[in-house]
Amino acid sequence: MSRPAKSPLDAFDHKILAILQRDNTTPQRTIGEAVGLSAPAVQRRIKRMTEDGVIRANVAVLDSAALGQSITIFVEVEVISETAKQIEQAKSQFAAAPEIQQCYYVTGEADFILVIVVPSMADYEALTRRLFFSNNNVKRFRTFVAMDRVKVGLSVPIER
Amino acid sequence: MSRPAKSPLDAFDHKILAILQRDNTTPQRTIGEAVGLSAPAVQRRIKRMTEDGVIRANVAVLDSAALGQSITIFVEVEVISETAKQIEQAKSQFAAAPEIQQCYYVTGEADFILVIVVPSMADYEALTRRLFFSNNNVKRFRTFVAMDRVKVGLSVPIER
DNA sequence: GCTCCAACGAAACAAACTTGCAAAACAGCC
């Protein structure tokens, strides 16, 4: 079947997205006033962009410390064999772990970069044993512990 | 004045948060059915957790590629001098750049880890010139280009 | 100049959120 044709985004869409990625509880009426459209027009654009996948999700951002998950850790993982099958397996293993908040497959001196959120260093230690030491394909990994989350978010720069 | 006393989170709160950080457009009535409370009870808990800062923000997650920002890059930055003043200055500089999506101050072989989103490598090159080469306190930086965003999010693991 | 198509706004409508209030659950204390 025909995939929904992604209509190009105009200046209205950009303004709407900029507002939504900062606060998606903003009433459509308020957004309309800010961008110069009526509430139904805003609503239609949001619906279209959601269907087109421009808006991927609507989520609450939680304070990890308040949930007892106060440590953020970066890990660079280097693998031994980079066959397609091995890489796919690593990806799905990393994606499945709830402690792994983000996982990227990268070029450079490492193969994967992970962002991990755990309650304590003991939990991290247990996780490394489970994910890295018991995995024959992991050659090496380097750990960076976050002392300060200077800036955290998923905001995409929007040109205007 | 007395800061709002953070009441401890119970099992209801945990379930509500788990739902909201997956989809914060879920109606309160639906959440109520899922957790075993009435809609007003859910609403009051959400309000309390928002005031307490457990819920930090409510945002739309956008597809960076759809906005022409298709490259994600990790950078490890090593600085020369780590005086409080220098570090604070670096933090505020990084936090102010819209291309920098995330910035962490870390222990280990690097001092800062940045997650950067840009439209092209040319833009990244320009950014490095502006942020690193023109900054006397940057000793070294290592670049990792993301080939695959295996898992992206800000979800915090919630124990139950 | 006409037609077709896409997008708009005003208004009616539906759904969700919010508030007031009385009852139930709970904790501390005689």
Add this chain to the structure above:
DNA sequence: GGCTGTTTTGCAAGTTTGTTTCGTTGGAGC
């Protein structure tokens, strides 16, 4: 054990917000 003050709940009414309908407008193509 039973009393009392506090907290939280559910229900119902009221308000805000989201959604749909429908008639209109502004262009692009012919």
